[in-house]
Amino acid sequence: MSTDRLTAEPELQQPVSPAADKQTMAGRARRFGALHQAERTLRSMRAYGTVILFSSVSQPIMYILAMGLGLGVLVGEGGDFAEYGASSYLMYIAPAILASTVAMAAGIEFTFPVMEGFKWRRLYYGAQASPLSPGQIASGHILAVSVRFGIHAAIFTVVLYLFGAISSPLGVLMIASAMLGGLAIGLPIMAYVSTLRDEKGQMSLIQRFVIMPLFLFSGTFYPLTNLPGFLQVLGWFSPIWHANELGRVLAFGQPSPAWLILLHVLYLLGITVAAWLATVRIFTRRLGLEEWRGRTPGAKADAKRQDRLAVKDAADVDRSAGAGTATTPDSTTPASTALPRIAFRRGFGANYYSGNIRAVFGRGLTAIRNNRGVIFLSGLLEPVLFLTSFGLGISPMIAGVDAEQVGLGGGGTISYAAFIAPALLAVSAMNGAIFDSTWNVFFKLKITKLYRTMMSTSLGPVDVAVGEICLALFRGGIYALGFIGVLLVGGLIDPLAAVLMWCTALFVALGFASVGMAVTSFMTRFQQMDWMMMVLMPMFLFSATLFPISVYPAGVQAFIQALPLWHAVELMRDIAFWDFSSLTLVHIGYYLVMIVAGLALTTYRMKKLFLR
Amino acid sequence: MPVEHAIRATGLTKRYGDFTAVDGIDFTVNRGESFGLLGPNGAGKSTTMRMIAAVASRSAxxxxxxxxxxxxNGPEVRARLGVIPQQDNLDEELSVRENIIMYGRYFGLPRRWLNAKTEELLEFAQLSHKATARVEDLSGGMKRRLTIARALVNEPEILLLDEPTTGLDPQARHILWDRLFRLRESGTTLVLTTHHMDEAEQLCERLIVVDEGRIMAEGSPAGLIRDHSTREVLELRFGMDRNQEQAQQLTALLSSGAASADGAAAEGRATGDGGVGVGGGGGVGFSHVEVLPDRLLVYAGSAESALEQIHAAGLRPMTSLVRRSSLEDVFLRLTGRTLVD
Structure with missing residues (x-):
């Protein structure tokens, strides 16, 4: 009523700037502030809107082809999903895959952008200066991400419907359950992230220790009851499981007692509401009058380390003071001797390679040591989790894999766990190498500009590139060591194969690292990295990792065989099952070409980037 | 073989597509000299620095x-240089001390030697008490000093500083200037870019004024001021819309009172190039008037006398300020634009 008058008034007089009426402005911000913030976030998402839309369409198709049809062939014989109300394996997993992809997106949307808002680009402090309240800033982000989830889920559902993976019209409600699941897993993470003042690998910790386990033990690809009891408990806590089950009830009427359905809804709603409120509270503390700057993760450990170093320093000074009483002036400033000669390589490529890879590698090690080791070690957890989830969860549905079918000699059947273990090792080598050579390199290239600093010294581009690749290999080597250890203990491989597989893991990692780095050198924005993930995902799903390639028609097989991961997987299996053929040489050759081509392109690009 | 000059460039050109960042400039920097590149943002200073530092190729x-x-010989040239970029690009994953040690490692220097050298540099940068601190806990001035200390780890013959004190508070600036002065005295060649006049006047023995990729003038700060400006400047404010008409009135007033001999033109720019004539008549030594959006600059040998004449003529500026000519005025004279916008 009064608003009508206020907005109408200016028209009677001369046109007045809408900014002139401060009271209306403030009132509008009070009511719709969260929507303004949401609009801003959605607009910024438009920058990578194509990627979002593309992934919403391609993800369901990929999962349907890979898991539904590919794995479905294996499962089809041993599993019967009628008791759950689904007529096929594909139908059974479809709603769960929707919920899981939304949860994965939540893991991204509620972490990096929040860090960006508080620390990296300080966007929230811009909004803070406007009439928006901190709570509205928080809610605005949540609303915008919900819209993103909604669009994703809607497209996903349409694709599933087209593939006949949904039968009930109630299936449309799956969109709501998936969104709720995404919020329930994402909001507590957002609340945590918004307390952080600094990012010291927390994002990857969340990814590996929270989202991955919750996803892998949420009964997405098999009923939760397939798992041993203690892992089932993990599933009960997982919002993804609740969203999965809810989706299944809605999509094909999975028989569930009413109390359980109610429990799913209440659990998801409860977490969402509680975490939403918590997030608003934290935003208010941080952006409100209190000006609380947030916690610095690992601050205590840092302080301890600094104290220790300071004590050591003091001792050093004392010692040198004690030793040099005769020459007191020198004791405070240790007189350095003359500058040692800085050595150079001369001759071929002296302009690009100074023979000092060690320094680049050494810097990386120091940085790893300064960051907390747990992040570093968390990398080996991922393949173990995958093996546990798929090995234990899917095995009951699959009698075993026919050795003949997967192209291994000797006949007989092999256990599903033994079948996927070498493949998972190859995948983990790929993931580690790609992560290091893409995300980390991109960060040092564009955000911290570390390489530019290095290039102002006597280092050449080749030193930098090779040093970084060595670092990626070092990480990859450690990750692989952990996973191979688990395989050895589990009796899935023998010691000789273990050694060879470790070497192969490094070899594979080198291939991916050199190509990954070359590709990264072309990237200019973070969003382009999403396209890279878009290539990796299908590679993982289709490259005969979780089921034999023979389930596909010949044409598709040929395509898969052209991809690098398939060669790595096959190479690993050849070693694990001690079954070599002339194809083994082809796999090795494939990687040699990749390494050489990748390194050549990387060097060329480094020159371009740093010696413009 | 001893080379007389530290840096020599002839016809130095850098093109990015259609855009020419550096347009055929010649300059020589002697050993042990402190040399400045002065110009506004986008004049081609940083590009020139990058070409010196062997991280950008020349177009010609x-x-x-x-x-x-x-x-x-990129690596070999860079081994003789210390580079201090416009923005501190310290390694945030390393501690203060590690930053210097690692940087030294990039030059392939042995760790044992670096340990001693690092303490010395921390002392020099007044950061010894922060040796184990994290980089992000340092203040802006400390970060800048650490960047400089780091660039000295290879005992460079030539130190390249790109806008060394931009963004620092006055106190931090003076500490930094003091450190740079010591380096200069110890014989290090300094090459610095800046758009701060006072910095150039403090630190540079010789400088070139660059604009749009070309050299506008070259000389010592005092020489440049002598050649291209009067001794003093009178800054007047009449209010935004009155500046232009007041300028013509002032020019007429002051030039008639002063050097009536050559009957200086009544336009904004009075005397032609080739030295600003300081006509002694009337003791004002009036040269010309520059019109800036917010104020008028009256160039005169004695600004005080000029102000007296203006008051005597009944003109009442809102504010007036008498100051000595600076490089800012030289730049304004040469390009018709101010340096800091």
């Missing part, structure tokens, strides 16, 4: 740094 021209071609 020749360049020799310590007797070597940076494009042919």
């Amino acid at each position: 021209g020749t360049m020799s740094v310590a007797g070597l071609d940076p494009e042919q």
